[in-house]
Amino acid sequence: MADLDALLDVTRRDRPVLPDALTARILADAESEQDRFARRKPKAAPVWHRWLEVIGGWPAMGGMATACAAGIWIGFAPPQMLPDPALLVQVSDFDLFADDDLLIALTEDDTNDI
């Protein structure tokens, strides 16, 4: 076994050298692949993905979903300290434009020519 160990040692140090032609072929392959990467067009992001970026990403989406859920919950089962939203929706007999002055103020033209 000592002879084998010595032979393995010599063989290990006598590593085969990479032929120059092989090195050249490998580098040519590398260059081809890099050119292919450069030609690759980036895929367009889907519309919903761009919209998500505008509003601030998934954290913002999570906040909106939470707010929406809270609003629905309050609508169906409001906490005791809040008035029932249903009671706030009623036909009012108050005519907002009963006073002609208010109507005129909202619609008058703000010029001095009149």
Next chain:
Amino acid sequence: MTADASEVSDAVLLARFASGDRSAARSLTDRLAPRSFAVALRVLGDRAEAEDVAQESMIRLWKIAPDWQAGQAQVATWLYRVTLNLCLDIKRRHRRRDVGLDGVAEPRDATPGVAEQLQQSERQDALQGALMQLPERQRQAVVLRHLEELSNPEIAEIMEIGTEAVESLTARGKRALSAALAERREELGYCND
């Protein structure tokens, strides 16, 4: 300028390669291609096939570069695995052949000590011939352990087996090599050493 290439990991070089750095391709080729070639040559015993395997292994490395996830595995380990799988593919297509004196050794120059060089060349050819007689997995394990000097855990990862299996393969392979060379001890000049 960037840090010396020798201080940069293979994974970082691969990322640079993917971003178009030509020098990274050269550094990776210098580091990794010789290992792939050496393993393929020892496992296949045929220089032309070993060159094909080394080139194909590196092509696969170039192709995977944009998708390489740092920390997932060592680049060299991955390349060794690809090399061995390609060797297996070739073996399945060809029957195993014995390697003669011209199979692996480089031609020797007629320099002083030529007798000693010829004897060393014969011994290395005998070793390669004995390697080619080993079962495929034993040969792979012996080459990775005793010629590439990889650790058992590294070999286990490359060959996708346990470390105990690696130890068993290398031990059996080495015993078989020793027995094969013992038969030719006198012929190879070991009795005179």
